[in-house]
Amino acid sequence: MLNIPATIDQPRDQVQKSFAKLTEARTWLSDTRDEMALSTYVKPAKDTVADVAEKWLETRERDVKAGTLRTVSVEGYRSALTGVALHIGAVPVQKLTTTDVRHLLVTLATDGGVQRRPLSHRSVVYALTSLRLVLDYAVESGLIQKNPADAVKTPKKPVEDEPEQITTWDRDQLVTFRRYLADLSAEVLAVDPWLNVGYRLSLSGLRRSEVLGLAWEAVDLDNGQVHVHASRVKTGRKKLTERGKAKANNSVRWVPVEVIAPGTVAALRALWMLQGRSADDSLVIRDALGDLVHPDAFSARFDKLVAAAGLPHLTEIHHIRHSLARALHEANFKPIEGASLLGHSLATHLQHYLPTGDEYVRGAEARLRDLFKDAV
Incomplete structure (x- = not known):
């Protein structure tokens, strides 16, 4: 058992964990204390990516009521996160890796979203942008130490043999x-x-x-x-x-x-x-x-x-x-x-x-x- 000191945002807490061997317990205790000393410790949580996304959307809804964000923007984020929730929504946010995010982009571009149709490049980029914002919120909330989507590059738009031209009038x-x-x-x-x-x-x-x-x-x-x-x-x-x-x-x-x-x-x-x-x-x-x-x-x-x-x-x-x-x-x-x-x-x-x-x-x-x- 490890005592977690109180902070401004969180009261004093205790973390319990069981191990089969004493040496494993001592190693975990030592590593955890080191993380706390370096301010890199994160309390274990069961929140999934979908859980965090929903909480983040709730904060955006409050922004709408405050007049700093439009409803259409929130609905755009909600739509963009549909494919994210479908493919990685059940993953605990503390276990999500940069590799998972990269694989997600490939999946969205091939298997797509709810209807299993490949998403357009624009939709994939929007999904990544929205996920980054959700994970930034997870960092701010103390759920994770680092945003695993930050290291993922935005995919480039494929080069087309005949790029679509916007029709205009003279x-x-x-x-x-x-x-x-x-x-x-x-x-x-x-x-x-x-x-x-x-x-x-x-x-x-x-x-x-x-x-x-x-x-x-x-x-x-x-x-x-x-x-x-x-x-x-x-x-x-x-x-x-x-x-x-x-x-x-x-x-x-x-x-x-x-x-x-x-x-x-x-x-x-x-x-x-x-x-x-x-x-x-x-x-x-x-x-x-x-x-x-x-x-x-x-x-x-x-x-x-x-x-x-x-x-x-x-x-x-x-x-x-x-x-x-x-x-x-x-x-x-x-x-x-x-x-x-x-x-x-x-x-x-x-x-x-x-x-x-x-x-x-x-x-x-x-x-x-x-x-x-x-x-x-």
């Missing part, structure tokens, strides 16, 4: 869609009065969540701009949505919607009047009955309008932001200007929003020929 196609919105009939707008305004805001570079979270208090009709500082997203729990703060500090911005999509102020004013001069805290995008438009319905209707306008299908409505970034880039706007307009960091803009591909190589051919013409 400047003229963006204008075509705006004009199509302006020509929507009174009959169509009577059923869905938000269409013209909603997708003009999308054309101005607002995320879907920012469009759906926009309230009238953030609309400046006099100056033709909107203040983006809130978002409304799916919580991951059935059809529920949640309005909260902007995605990040970079997302808070003023967007000159009238400059980007002329006619937007008139459309906003007409919608405001139709809604009975809505109060400042009322959300802009509502259906004819005054109900909020669900994010999935917003995206689905966008796809139908795009098809009706005869424009190329965008894989997701988010790619309209990439289309605006492409137009800015081709018009020689500075990257920092595009990043600021779209509400993300310069690093994100350079890595994900500047277009690349064979068409740009072909576009550079003439200048390349002139650059190296005297090197023949």
